[in-house]
Amino acid sequence: EAGVTQFPSHSVIEKGQTVTLRCDPISGHDNLYWYRRVMGKEIKFLLHFVKESKQDESGMPNNRFLAERTGGTYSTLKVQPAELEDSGVYFCASSQETRGEQYFGPGTRLTVT
Amino acid sequence: GNSVTQMEGPVTLSEEAFLTINCTYTATGYPSLFWYVQYPGEGLQLLLKATKADDKGSNKGFEATYRKETTSFHLEKGSVQVSDSAVYFCALVTGGGNKLTFGTGTQLKVEL
Numbered sequence: 001e002a003g004v005t006q007f008p009s010h011s012v013i014e015k016g017q018t019v020t021l022r023c024d025p026i027s028g029h030d031n032l033y034w035y036r037r038v039m040g041k042e043i044k045f046l047l048h049f050v051k052e053s054k055q056d057e058s059g060m061p062n063n064r065f066l067a068e069r070t071g072g073t074y075s076t077l078k079v080q081p082a083e084l085e086d087s088g089v090y091f092c093a094s095s096q097e098t099r100g101e102q103y104f105g106p107g108t109r110l111t112v113t
Numbered sequence: 114g115n116s117v118t119q120m121e122g123p124v125t126l127s128e129e130a131f132l133t134i135n136c137t138y139t140a141t142g143y144p145s146l147f148w149y150v151q152y153p154g155e156g157l158q159l160l161l162k163a164t165k166a167d168d169k170g171s172n173k174g175f176e177a178t179y180r181k182e183t184t185s186f187h188l189e190k191g192s193v194q195v196s197d198s199a200v201y202f203c204a205l206v207t208g209g210g211n212k213l214t215f216g217t218g219t220q221l222k223v224e225l
Contacts, residue, residue: 003156004156031211033211035213035215037218040217040218041217042117042214042215042216042217042218043157043202043204043213043215043218044215045212045213045214048211048212056212058212059212091156091157093157095211098211099210099211101159102159102211102213103156104149104156104157104158105156106154106155106156107156
């Protein structure tokens with residue numbers, strides 16, 4: 001069974017540009033989460049989807065971030081326009097049950113210059 | 114709110130040395146506690162967990178005991194191997210939630 005996959009693995013963009021990160025959860029997992037680790041600090045929760053619905057988006061830092069999960073399968077996280085402080089590693093996780101074990105992807109390292 | 118504090122890294126040990134990575138927490142309610150590990154180039158993997166006070170989680174020779182009185186969940190291993198080199202994250206979740214709160218991570222490097 002394939003694990004959680006994320007694309008791209010690395011992205012380097014200039015301030016003001018747009019970047020879209022993609023996450024493919026484990027097949028059959030209704031729950032999908034986005035987390036972010038900035039500059040070696042703690043990993044912070046961004047949001048949680050149940051199927052295509054946003055269950056909790058309390059961790060989204062501001063309106064420059066837009067997450068979607070059309071059709072309840074893969075998810076995208078768009079940052080527009082990117083700022084320097086958005087640099088970090090963005091992790092995606094999925095789980096079968098709402099309170100079940102979360103399986104993480106390898107992360108996307110975003111560098112904004 | 115919830116928070117997790119881990120010891121600063123990096124931690125460098127010789128193979129077969131004893132490992133302790135400290136983790137303390139503050140939480141509303143009664144949290145479940147976790148240790149995740151991230152090997153180079155891979156995603157976070159759940160290493161072990163404990164869901165109530167005095168529970169001991171264990172896996173791959175690693176252990177951690179849920180200490181409510183000291184609000185701690187220290188990770189230990191009696192004899193580390195080079196293959197244990199990774200970043201270790203302590204985390205918690207409270208109540209019926211699923212929003213993980215992580216510590217800053219501790220990088221472990223094990224040398225021959």
